[in-house]
Amino acid sequence: MYTEIRFTLNGEQKLYQGDPLRRLLDVLREDYGLTGSKEGCGEGECGACSIIKNGELVTSCIIPVGAVNGCELLTIEGIRDTEKGKCIIDAYAEGGAVQCGFCTPGMVMATKALLLHYPAPTEPEICDGLKNNYCRCTGYVKIIEAVKLAAARLRGEDPDIDSFRSHESTVIVVGENQVVPEITGSAVGKSVWDVDGMDKTGGKLKFCDDLTAEDIGADTLLHGAFVWASVPHAKINAVDYSAAEQAEGVVRIVTAADVPSMNKVGTWTPEQPVFCTDEVRFLGDHLALVVADTAAHARAAVKLVKIDYDELPGIYTMVDGYRKNSFIVHTGRVSGDVEQAKQRTDIIKLNVSKDIEPQEHACMEPVSAIGTVQDGKTILYSCTQAPFEIRSMLAKILDKP
Numbered sequence: 001m002y003t004e005i006r007f008t009l010n011g012e013q014k015l016y017q018g019d020p021l022r023r024l025l026d027v028l029r030e031d032y033g034l035t036g037s038k039e040g041c042g043e044g045e046c047g048a049c050s051i052i053k054n055g056e057l058v059t060s061c062i063i064p065v066g067a068v069n070g071c072e073l074l075t076i077e078g079i080r081d082t083e084k085g086k087c088i089i090d091a092y093a094e095g096g097a098v099q100c101g102f103c104t105p106g107m108v109m110a111t112k113a114l115l116l117h118y119p120a121p122t123e124p125e126i127c128d129g130l131k132n133n134y135c136r137c138t139g140y141v142k143i144i145e146a147v148k149l150a151a152a153r154l155r156g157e158d159p160d161i162d163s164f165r166s167h168e169s170t171v172i173v174v175g176e177n178q179v180v181p182e183i184t185g186s187a188v189g190k191s192v193w194d195v196d197g198m199d200k201t202g203g204k205l206k207f208c209d210d211l212t213a214e215d216i217g218a219d220t221l222l223h224g225a226f227v228w229a230s231v232p233h234a235k236i237n238a239v240d241y242s243a244a245e246q247a248e249g250v251v252r253i254v255t256a257a258d259v260p261s262m263n264k265v266g267t268w269t270p271e272q273p274v275f276c277t278d279e280v281r282f283l284g285d286h287l288a289l290v291v292a293d294t295a296a297h298a299r300a301a302v303k304l305v306k307i308d309y310d311e312l313p314g315i316y317t318m319v320d321g322y323r324k325n326s327f328i329v330h331t332g333r334v335s336g337d338v339e340q341a342k343q344r345t346d347i348i349k350l351n352v353s354k355d356i357e358p359q360e361h362a363c364m365e366p367v368s369a370i371g372t373v374q375d376g377k378t379i380l381y382s383c384t385q386a387p388f389e390i391r392s393m394l395a396k397i398l399d400k401p
Contacts, residue, residue: 005069010034010078020066025049026296028075035210036076036105036203040134040364045280047133048364050106050113051075057113061134072362076105076203079112084154087121092143092152092201093194095161100198102365107133108201111147123152136364167170167310208368208383216381221336222251225298227288227305229280233314236278236287236307243304244290249297254289274397279312 005016011031011080016027026052034078037060044062051060052074079085088111091097098104107130112128114121121129126147126193127140135143145164152159199205206215213221227239241253256263256275263277276287287307292298314319369382378400384390395401 003066004236005066007068007070008072010073010075010376016065018065018090021064023061023297024027024051024063024065024068025060028060029210030295034075034077035206036080038102038106038207038364039209039366040103045132045134046103046106046364047110048103048106050109050133052109052113055116057110057132074109074112076109079108080202080204085112085117087153088115088150089198089201090152091161094373095142095146095149095164096194096197097138097142097146097192098197098200098364099135100363101196101205102207102363103133103135103137104201105203107135107143107204109277111150114147114359115154117152119151119155122384134364207365208370208381209366211370216370216372217374221370222291222293223295223298224289225295226286227290227302227307229276229283229285229287230307231280231309231311232283232316233312234280234309235312236276237310238276238308239287240308241288242389243306244301247292247297247301247304249293250301251291251293252291253301254291255287259397262396265393265397267386267393270393272395280309371397 003017003019003020007014007016009028014032016031018027025037025039028037029039037051037375038048040046042061044059047059049059049061050057052058053063053068054071080089087109088108089136092104092108092111097107110130110133114126118125118129123144126144130140130147145161148164149159149161152163194200196205213219239255241255244250245253254275256273256277259274262270263274265272265274274286275289276285280287290298290301290305291299313326315326320326337391365383367382369380371378371380373379378394378398380390380394382390
């Protein structure tokens, strides 16, 4: 079903002709190239995709584009060059209220919406206005301080960030036309300049999911969508990919049968299947990857995959986990040689240790990557804190030296 939908986007009249049930976020990012709005959770919970619709803050990942007919929409791209938008963005940058920057455009939009209704917000009002926008890096102290600074400046006052500081700042963000001072010797105890802070706050910085074929020097860019387990614990009896294989734009469906070597993945302990074969162990376990010419086609084809399960017992509450003693799955992980280290030092400090389960970092940015082959070499683009570990793991999976 296709229809015509008219709306105003960042002050310009737009006519969308297509599926009215497509997510507004996908239309903004894929059709109009407005990648400042990010997808974090995809469920309207994290606020990374926040935009303003008719003066109110909304999460664009759960709104069908058909619901914005006749509406006025505002994204980070629509405010970052305005006087008020720049004021908010500069306040976030000056206050050091940005780290990885993935959530920051959504935070800025939430701040914009808040200040439309509360020009002089109290701290509880700020917390309430930002309660649906999550940050996994900075904490919220500097964010609250940045909102206070922006509000004061928009009221015509001229304070600096120190007026709202509850502690000494250790981060200074480089603004436009500013020169980064050279730090000689140790950086400990000195201010550290965030050289891309302004691009993060204004939604200009590109994350992995924002990259285009042109950005990586490729002619075309295919898109993948995972076939995820729809039950938390089950035996896989059969999977029917036939309808998905015939779907529009589908190039290939990759399964465990296509993995050339080790069908295991894990930063510390390779234990999780790259693609499940006999059993799924949690909601979202991977069964396959649908590769298509567009992200929309890949996602549509995933819905056509039919899976026959026999559900198995599982652990669904903390009480169940406690009763079954399921907290510690892996023990004995040791890094380095403790005895050798003792022999090389003059001071030994004895600490009491306790085994805890290793935890993967729950980042805001979705785990995404772009792979390409250039001059016979496999090149992977990904936002990660463990590039060497991932390279080693992929070499084993792909049977590469």
